[in-house]
Structure formats: C-alpha cells, structure tokens
Amino acid sequence: MLKLYDLCGKNNLRFSPACWNIKLCLIFKGIPFETVPVGFSEKHKIAFSNQDLVPIITHKDGFVCDSCNIINWLDKNYTDKPLFINSANKNFSHFLYYWTSKQLLPELFKIIANDIPNILEKEDLEYYIKTRETRIKGPLSQFKPFISSTIKNFRKLISPIRTLIKENRYISGNVPGLEDFIFISNFKWVAMCGNCDLLDNDDCITDWYNNLHKTFSLRNY
C-alpha cells in the first residue's frame, strides 16, 4: 500500500497544507494509503529521501517527494479519475499551487504563527520556533498586532476564487477537482493550527469548504 509521510503535531494532529492536498488527491482517486507521522524534529524518518520536507509517497518501487512530482506520479500510475484533465486545468492548477505556496500560505502564516506552538511539543516546538524566527528574522510575536487586518486582507485577496465558486460551485467547475484540493489545503492548515475565524459564516467559501469536507469524509489522518 502507498505510504504518505505526513507532518504531525501533538496528539497526532496532521497540519501540513501540502500533505492535505495530496490526501485529497488520493481520496479522490480512490487509492488506498496509510500515513506515516513525521514530527518537525524527526528528519531521520525521511532521511531515505535525501531531502527534509514532506509530503513524500513511498511505493513498491521507490519514493516520490514534492507535491507537484507526486501529483504527476499519481496520474501516471493511477489513470482512473485523472487530476489533470486537459492542459487548461493543468496550467490553472499550477498557477493555484504557486499562488498558494508563494503568496497565500505566507499570509496565513502571519495569522497562525503564534497558534502553531499550541499544537507542538518538546523538540518539535523548539525546532519550529528556531527555524521560523530565523526565517522571518525576528520574533513570531511581531505578527500579533496585525492578525485581524491580515485576515481582512486575506479575505479580499481570495475574491477571484469566491467569484468562481459562486458561478460554478467548485474551483474546478461543476465537480470538485485538483484546483479545489490545492485551495482547500490553505484552510485545512488554519483549521488544524489556528483558532481564528478566517472566513465569515456567510462566505460562499465557507459552504464550499464544508461541502468538500463532507464529500471526501475528511478527518484527521
């Protein structure tokens, strides 16, 4: 069976947005998989991959790391229910992936940076604080005064997606697909780590999120 190496916090909490994206792809394609929990400080568990990030998939012939490589590999090896339907959807999902990783996740980080310690312990907590404070060249607390304005800006930033969901029900069109799986990973990250109201209750993105959750029976694995 495929194994997904998945970032893990306290109480077996799975919070990696990139791993959530891959989990959605696996569930959508109906591929059986199990997850291997990896704490921030447990790099020895993924040393076989010669790099230090998840997601990683292991299969009978080896392993694949990095979300984009994994998605390509899944479509090539499991041809039922393709994630890439045509070149337009391939291009748009690439755009969403880069927008998410380069712009949306860094904004969301400012919102939940100070909540993430609550879901970590011991060496994982030390690792998180050390690596992230080095990355942002200062204390995590610098984001605290701006949390509500960052949430407001984030809601504006994702307006184009709101329009697509209003028009089509899903980002991929009238049925859920890869574009939805990429975008929902943002919200899974905040839902698992944070305790803020990222979206208004009457936002159509809230309905979209709840709907996908139900459709794919998402749980904490």
Ligand SMILES: N[C@@H](CCC(=O)N[C@@H](CS)C(=O)NCC(=O)O)C(=O)O
């Ligand atoms: N480009 C990579 C990004 C992977 C990535 O940043 N993974 C994070 C979790 S979402 C990670 O493994 N972090 C561990 C660390 O910071 O040590 C992908 O999409 O697969």
